[in-house]
Structures are given as structure tokens and as C-alpha cells.
Amino acid sequence: MTILEVDSVIKRYGTETVALDNVSFSVQPGEFVAIIGPSGAGKSTLLRCINRLIDVTSGDIRFAGVSVPQLRGAALRRHRTQIGMIFQHYNLVNRLSVIENVLHGRLGYKNTLQGILGLYSEQEKRDAVRILETLGLTEQMYKRCDQLSGGQKQRVGIARALVQKPKMLLCDEPIASLDPSSAKVIMDTLQDINRTMGITVLVNLHQVDVALHYAERIIGVNKGRIIYDGAPHALSNAQIYQIYGSEAGELILDLKERYAA
Amino acid sequence: MQPEAFFRRRRLQSLLFLLIITALTYGGILMTQFDVTQGLMAIPRAFSWAIANFIPDERAWSRLPRILEKLQETVLMAVASSSIASVFGLGLALLGANTTRPHPWFSLPARALASVFRNIDVSVWALILLFSFGQSGFTGFFALFFVTLGFITRVMVETIDEVSTDSVEALRATGAGYTAIISQSVIPACLPQLISWVLYMIETNIRSATLVGILTGTGIGFLFDLYFKNFSYGSASLVVLLTVAVVLIIETVSNYVRRVIL
Numbered sequence: 001m002t003i004l005e006v007d008s009v010i011k012r013y014g015t016e017t018v019a020l021d022n023v024s025f026s027v028q029p030g031e032f033v034a035i036i037g038p039s040g041a042g043k044s045t046l047l048r049c050i051n052r053l054i055d056v057t058s059g060d061i062r063f064a065g066v067s068v069p070q071l072r073g074a075a076l077r078r079h080r081t082q083i084g085m086i087f088q089h090y091n092l093v094n095r096l097s098v099i100e101n102v103l104h105g106r107l108g109y110k111n112t113l114q115g116i117l118g119l120y121s122e123q124e125k126r127d128a129v130r131i132l133e134t135l136g137l138t139e140q141m142y143k144r145c146d147q148l149s150g151g152q153k154q155r156v157g158i159a160r161a162l163v164q165k166p167k168m169l170l171c172d173e174p175i176a177s178l179d180p181s182s183a184k185v186i187m188d189t190l191q192d193i194n195r196t197m198g199i200t201v202l203v204n205l206h207q208v209d210v211a212l213h214y215a216e217r218i219i220g221v222n223k224g225r226i227i228y229d230g231a232p233h234a235l236s237n238a239q240i241y242q243i244y245g246s247e248a249g250e251l252i253l254d255l256k257e258r259y260a261a
Numbered sequence: 262m263q264p265e266a267f268f269r270r271r272r273l274q275s276l277l278f279l280l281i282i283t284a285l286t287y288g289g290i291l292m293t294q295f296d297v298t299q300g301l302m303a304i305p306r307a308f309s310w311a312i313a314n315f316i317p318d319e320r321a322w323s324r325l326p327r328i329l330e331k332l333q334e335t336v337l338m339a340v341a342s343s344s345i346a347s348v349f350g351l352g353l354a355l356l357g358a359n360t361t362r363p364h365p366w367f368s369l370p371a372r373a374l375a376s377v378f379r380n381i382d383v384s385v386w387a388l389i390l391l392f393s394f395g396q397s398g399f400t401g402f403f404a405l406f407f408v409t410l411g412f413i414t415r416v417m418v419e420t421i422d423e424v425s426t427d428s429v430e431a432l433r434a435t436g437a438g439y440t441a442i443i444s445q446s447v448i449p450a451c452l453p454q455l456i457s458w459v460l461y462m463i464e465t466n467i468r469s470a471t472l473v474g475i476l477t478g479t480g481i482g483f484l485f486d487l488y489f490k491n492f493s494y495g496s497a498s499l500v501v502l503l504t505v506a507v508v509l510i511i512e513t514v515s516n517y518v519r520r521v522i523l
Contacts, residue, residue, distance in 0.1 A: 002473060051434055053430060053433060053434060076436075077436040077437075078436065079436070080433070080434060080435060080436030081435065081436040083434070084269050084434075085431065085434035085435075087427070087430070088429075089427055091427040091428050091430055092431070093428045093445075093446050093449055094450070095449055095450055095452075095453070097448050104431070104432055104437070104445060104446070105435050106435075107432060107435055107436070107437035107438075107441045107442075108437050109435025110437070110438070110441060112438060112440050112441070114441075115437060115438050115444070115445070116440050116441060116444045117442025117444075118441075118444070118445055157431075160431070161435075162434070164435055164436075170434075
């Protein structure tokens with residue numbers, strides 16, 4: 001039983017640019033998958049096609065047995081509630097408090113009136129508080145988000161995704177704007193969520209060493225095509241060259257050797 | 262190029278520029294037959310005349326209650342037109358902004374409408390509306406309303422795209438509906454900017470209301486016009502002084518509010 005099936009997906013911007021060129025892969029429930037590749041390889045586009053922030057040009061995506069590209073209106077919203085998303089720039093409403101931002105994760109379950117007025121149930125608020133506790137943000141709960149550090153903001157982003165009670169998390173460069181120690185906290189948190197809650201995690205990464213360390217499976221993308229799909233230890237140097245191009249490849253291999261040593 | 266040659270060219274350029282300016286000025290003086298010495302001599306006389314005539318006299322102070330009443334009318338008009346126009350302007354901006362437009366087709370008409378309202382000057386609006394509403398408060402109200410609507414729409418389109426694009430994407434990803442996204446993320450993110458611009462428009466509109474009043478025969482502008490044409494310069498200057506005072510007070514208040522909310 002697969003949770004996600006991406007089947008010959010093509011995404012074109014305009015008539016010229018091909019962001020995704022016949023991409024196919026499937027993900028099992030509970031997998032931790034890292035998607036690596038250079039900037040502009042189509043990683044972000046791929047994630048956004050899965051929760052339909054971007055429409056595919058052709059091909060099919062099935063999530064929990066439901067075909068995604070045809071979804072409209074309420075069915076599309078229901079689909080999105082099952083998938084949490086985490087962003088490079090956290091995408092919080094900076095002027096609102098931490099708890100308000102976390103509760104935004106419940107808006108997908110609300111009708112129009114509840115949504116406009118921001119009416120959340122006791123249970124939802126308790127859930128939000130509990131999730132903030134597990135992420136170590138209890139003290140920050142009523143602070144405005146613009147008073148937090150980058151690592152704290154990203155944990156708020158994770159809390160907002162978790163309060164959705166998602167089956168899968170899509171993480172778009174979650175640590176690209178963070179310092180190394182905050183980045184480690186975030187990656188450890190994602191791994192912990194994956195292991196203890198059984199939530200499938202799909203994470204876009206720039207950092208090959210991080211991907212190799214955390215992921216159970218690597219998907220390497222270049223120019224919209226999948227170059228590699230398999231276990232981290234089986235990823236060969238030649239394949240890293242292929243994913244990143246020669247010069248960047250050398251630098252990455254350097255890091256990989258040092259990391260291994 | 263040698264450094265000497267470069268700086269010589271620079272000096273020549275400056276000299277040429279100076280010559281052109283002098284020639285233009287002198288030519289202008291000749292063409293308009295402007296007597297420079299007489300013009301300069303007139304300045305002190307103008308001042309002494311102004312000081313003698315524009316100091317509010319006994320009669321001016323006896324008109325104070327009437328002036329204050331009209332001033333209050335004008336301030337309330339400016340506040341009402343600014344705040345009501347801002348509500349509509351925010352609605353139009355939501356249709357026009359790339360982040361929040363319900364469909365790409367809405368964007369251009371909303372922005373075009375705002376542009377038309379904004380680019381017709383408030384005095385022109387007042388003259389056009391005179392035909393429909395005559396010399397009444399409505400004319401002034403709508404003239405200020407239209408200009409404010411155009412202005413608020415324009416600045417809010419930019420603000421919305423600037424401050425809420427990221428969080429709108431995040432809320433769409435959670436499955437939130439359009440109205441929930443607007444009320445939970447766009448409005449909270451933009452509200453301080455909106456309030457700040459509304460305060461700015463209230464200040465601007467009090468100044469404009471004076472001019473509009475002259476044209477439409479209402480409010481403080483009408484009183485100024487009346488006194489001025491009756492040679493009651495003292496009363497006219499009291500009107501001006503009080504208007505300036507009110508504008509300064511409102512500026513102080515809104516600067517304080519801005520500091521608190523931003």
C-alpha cells in the first residue's frame with residue numbers, strides 16, 4: 001500500500017520552461033525521503049504539485065488512493081488538510097502570536113463563518129498547546145512571531161503543520177535559512193516526528209550531507225528529471241556529479257569524504 | 262583619457278550649464294518685462310501690508326463660534342470620507358493584489374479603476390460632481406471619497422503583495438478557504454499599514470477639504486472664500502490659522518498612533 005504515487009508528471013511554465021519532465025516515483029507510509037538537487041532543478045515545484053499549490057501540466061498524482069490533479073473546491077481543501085507543509089522562510093503571520101499561527105493549521109477543517117471569525121474548539125486549542133510543549137515552545141506561546149529566532153519560527157511552522165493531524169509532511173528547504181545548530185534541531189525534530197508518529201516525510205534539501213545522514217531514501221533531481229532514486233549508501237560519486245554538475249559535485253564529494261571520516 | 266583632460270571637460274560642462282541657466286533667466290526677465298529692483302523692493306511692503314491686514318481683529322474673534330462649527334464639519338467630512346473610502350479601497354485592493362485576487366481577470370480592472378479615481382485631481386472631481394449634487398456636502402464628500410479610494414487601493418495592493426504572500430501560501434497549503442485566508446492572515450498582516458495610510462489620508466483630506474469647500478460652497482473653505490471676497494482679511498486669516506492648528510493637532514495624534522501600532 002503506497003501513500004503517494006507520482007506518475008509521469010510533467011510541469012511546464014509557459015511553452016518553453018520544463019520544470020518537471022516525466023517524473024515518477026512512489027512513497028510508502030512512514031518513509032523519510034530526501035529530495036536533493038541544485039537550485040532550479042524542480043524540487044519546490046514537485047512538492048507544490050503534491051498539495052496542488054501548483055497545477056501539473058500532465059500526469060497523475062495519487063495520495064491515499066485519491067487522484068489529486070482533478071480535485072476541486074471542498075475535496076481539494078480536504079486533500080490539503082491531510083498534508084502539512086513547512087517552508088524555507090517559515091511563512092508565518094509575523095504580527096500574530098505563536099499560538100494563533102499554530103491554530104491556523106486547523107483552518108482547513110473550518111466552514112466559512114468559523115474561518116472568518118477564527119473560532120477554534122477547546123480540544124483544538126489544547127492540542128496546539130500540547131504540540132508547542134513537545135517542541136519546547138511553551139514560553140514563547142503568547143509572544144509575537146517577529147520576536148522569535150529563526151529556529152523557533154521554524155518550530156512554529158512545524159507545530160502549525162502537526163496540528164493539522166497530517167498523514168504526510170512536505171518540507172521545502174526547511175533548514176536553508178538556519179544556522180547549523182538550529183538546523184540540527186529542526187532535522188532531529190522531523191526525524192522524531194517520522195519515527196514516533198509514523199508521519200511520512202518528504203524533504204527538499206540543498207545539503208547532501210544532511211540528506212545522507214537523515215534520509216532512508218534519496219531522490220536526486222536535475223533539470224526536472226529524476227537521476228537517482230534509492231538508498232543513501234548506494235548513491236555513487238558519479239551520480240552526485242550527475243545531479244549537481246561537475247564543479248559543485250567536487251565540493252560536495254569533498255564534504256562527503258570529510259563527513260565519512 | 263588623461264585625468265587632466267577629464268577634469269577640464271568636467272569644468273567646461275559646469276561652465277556651460279551655468280551659462281545656459283543665466284541666459285534662460287535673463288531672457289525670461291526681458292520677455293516678461295520684469296523689473297527686478299521693483300520686485301525686490303515690493304517684498305517688505307507686501308509683508309507690512311499682510312501683517313497690518315491679516316491679524317485677526319475684533320470682528321474676526323466674534324465669528325469664532327461659526328468658524329469652529331464649520332471647521333468641525335470639515336474635519337468630520339474628511340474623517341468620514343477617508344474611513345469609508347478605505348473600507349472600499351481595501352476590498353478593491355484584495356481584488357487587485359496578485360496574492361489575493363480571486364481570479365487573474367480581476368486584477369487589471371481593479372487597478373485601472375483605482376488609477377482613474379486617483380489620477381483625476383480632487384478639485385476636478387469636485388467640479389464634475391457639482392453637476393450631480395449641486396452645492397451640498399455630498400459633492401465634497403464624494404470628491405474626497407473617490408480620490409481616497411484610488412489612493413488606498415493602490416498602496417494596499419502593494420502592501421498586500423509585500424507582507425502576506427508567504428503566509429497566504431502557507432494557509433492555502435493547510436486547506437483553508439479564501440475568506441479564512443483573508444481574515445486570518447492578510448488582514449492581520451496589513452492592518453497597521455492600512456491604519457497608517459488612513460490617518461495620512463485624513464490629514465491630506467482636511468487640507469483638500471478646504472479647497473473643495475471653496476469650489477462647492479461648503480465647510481471651512483466656503484467661510485474662507487466668503488470672508489476673503491468681503492475684504493474681511495482678519496477673519497479669513499483666523500480661518501487659515503485655525504485650520505493649520507487643527508491639521509497640526511491631527512498630525513501629532515496620528516504620528517503617535519503610528520508609533521504605537523507599527
